Amino acid sequence: MNPVVSVVVVSYETRELILTALATLRKACPAEPYEVIVVDNASKDGSAAAVAAEFPEARVVRLADNVGFGRAVNVGAAQARGDWLLLLNPDTEPVGNVIGELLEFTRAHPGHGIYAGRTLGVDGTDDGHSVFGPPSLWTFTCFATGLSKLFPRSRVFNREALPWLDRSTPVRVPAASGCLLLVRRSLFAQLDGFTPDYFMYNEDLDLCLRATAIGASPMLVPTARVVHVGGAASTSAGKRVMLLRGQVTFLRLRWSRSRAAAGRALLLIGIAIRAVAARLSGRAGYWREVWRQRHAWLTGWPPAAELAPVQVTEPVPPPGGQPAAPL
Secondary structure, three states: OOOOEEEEEEEOOOHHHHHHHHHHHHHOOOOOOEEEEEEEOOOOOOHHHHHHHHOOOOEEEEEOOOOOHHHHHHHHHHHOOOOEEEEEOOOEEEEOOHHHHHHHHHHHOOOOOEEEEEEEOOOOOEOOOOEEOOOOHHHHHHHHHOHHHHOOOOOOOOOOOOOOOOOOOOEEOOEEOOOEEEEEHHHHHHOOOOOOOOOOOOHHHHHHHHHHHOOOOOEEEEEEEEEEHHHHHOOOHHHHHHHHHHHHHHHHHHOOHHHHHHHHHHHHHHHHHHHHHHHHHOOOOHHHHHHHOHHHHOOOOOOHHHOOOOOEOOOOOOOOOOOOOOO
8 A cells, every 4th residue: 555645754863862753753653654764864873773673664765974964855756656845854753653643633724745843842832933924135134133133022123033923723724844844745746855055044935935836725734743853952053054055045946146145245234233232241152153153154055957866876766666866
């Protein structure tokens, strides 16, 4: 029997986390047939071997190099057989029957193409990161001036975060996080998957906006929830730099040259102000480190044309039986 859902998990140095995530998913015993495809980004911690040993039903695809999130998902999607792709972070723990909740919602509300779940903190409250709005020159201005920080609940000054959104009811959203995201496989293929220019961050925003442009309408499914375990420890300057690289890549790909230059300038101003404030107040060097690395993030991620093809070290034959080709 072909699976209805293909769960794609990208792993990089997450051995214990991914084992917990897959065990929690299996414990829910979804009624619908599903498959699990784990794409390992050349981990050195034994993640791939551990998953293969504890979950022999899963297909593990080992990559020769760490190619980031979006390109690794594209590899997994190429192996998928389900009608739906469920993207699931390895540092999550599903709450209840996530697959069942999502599929039930798609049947009651068909035609949207993309469905988002809710990500919770370790305390069980919604962390507010599973859905969000697109950036604009206004949102960058609010960041640069600190208005989004001063008024985090404001519909005017913090529009990307959607702080006014009632996440306890189904609602259409502009964009959704790839941490917990259900997308019809045919739609994902029609969009050619994630844009490969992104190593990490903003590839999900890019996908949702491109999907919306051709008629999809992402929906939030409030009953589909995961605890985002890793989210509590993801406040390092290194992560902020990667996030900024993703943002700048989005500007390069989707905005005009002049508008993108204005967006980069506003990001630069906002971080400069925060770095100066941190220095004057004697606070820790988080923003100062981000400022020091500005030459790295201001260029974004390298264009896809400059990237080497993805190399699969242990190809998994797709349904047709032929080895997967490099992407």
